[in-house]
Amino acid sequence: MKSEIFEFHFTVPKSAIDDMDHVNNVVYLQWVQDVAKKHWESRTSKDIRNTYVWVVLNHYIEYHNPAFENDEVTLQTWIHNYKGVRSERHTKIINTTTQKVLVSAKTSWCFLHKETLRPARIPDEITSLFL
Template sequence: MWIREPVFLIDIIPNINDIDELGHVNNAVYVRWLEQCARQHSNQLGLTLSVFQQLDRAMAVIRHEIDYLASSYSGNLLQMATWITDMDKLRVTRQFQLINQQTGQTILQAQTVFCCIQMTTGKPKRMPQKLVMCYEPALTR
């Protein structure tokens, strides 16, 4: 069961390369999936790499908080949801939930904080109005 109504979803099927020596999806793979989900959601909001390059801005991760609640395995049918739960002129906070679609079990819950940076310097910079206008409609509290 979703912790809130999904705003954006991706389907994931772990493959053999995602599995570690313990026989389940490696914890580092989940971080890759969080990034993939956030990137695809941003793309859907109109914030593609080319837009970020034109604005000389990008959203860089400054904090991941992940609760691993269950394991997943090769071939599981998973779905990851993301929500933007907070934002200001510098940061965006996303919440994530990963569910095993076969069992309904939540595999993980996570929160990631992103900071807007100037791509050419790597330093924090306020979000241009274009970023704010794209992210605001997706904000859920």
Template sequence: MSHASLPATVWDRPDPHTLVVTVQPEHIDLMQHTNNVVYLQWLEDVAWAHSTHLGLGPDRYTALGHGMVVRQHELNYLQATRLGDEIVLGTWLVGIDKLSLHRQYQFVRASDGVTVFRGRTHFVCVEIESGRVRRMLPEFFAAYSAAVREVAPDGVKS
């Protein structure tokens, strides 16, 4: 099955932002599977792709003098991936407040629809020049909150 034909039921949440990668020789480690640090790079790649899609790419961060930086990652390696595997990287924004953004990830092997990885990232907003945590700019909050895919029972985006 190709990434285009992955059934919606393979995803943990509806409508992920996706990016497709293929495991390359340089991704393979001594154990003959994708090295764990490659997954971390893929997190960054799909997160930037999604953020850019929302109008907040690196150039916009620079122009606004603010950006979102990682406070914490949670990485769960579920299945090995091997040379030549096509992996569909999926991500969603699942929570937001005045300082923080929460993103989830699910990586699915296109050939069989098996989830090979899940992760979460907690981002905080910082002023680029000082590196200090700052309240999220209205432009950031508007773009990111509109993309949040989970609403708490009280109706507040959490």
């Protein structure tokens, strides 16, 4: 099962640049988490967000090409599958001008009840929002 792709576009800020004059690897990881949050917030109500949260179980990330200050980038993310309390999300970071993939990532997330922080089976009301 692959859900609809969510996209976010922006320009690489100076604050993302490291001593090698390109985007720092840790920044890419932050962008992976940021776009996942934006996707979640774009599809869910405040009531849902006040009831449930996600935590990362692991990230697998591949760095393909560098990005530089003022590059235009597109972040794409989608849910690859759900099972029980887990969800696998994929992300691509793409240079908008050249269409080169800069980063590809796969993240395993665990769905939790916000109040108890205990794992919760992902209900159909949530999965249907991301198809």
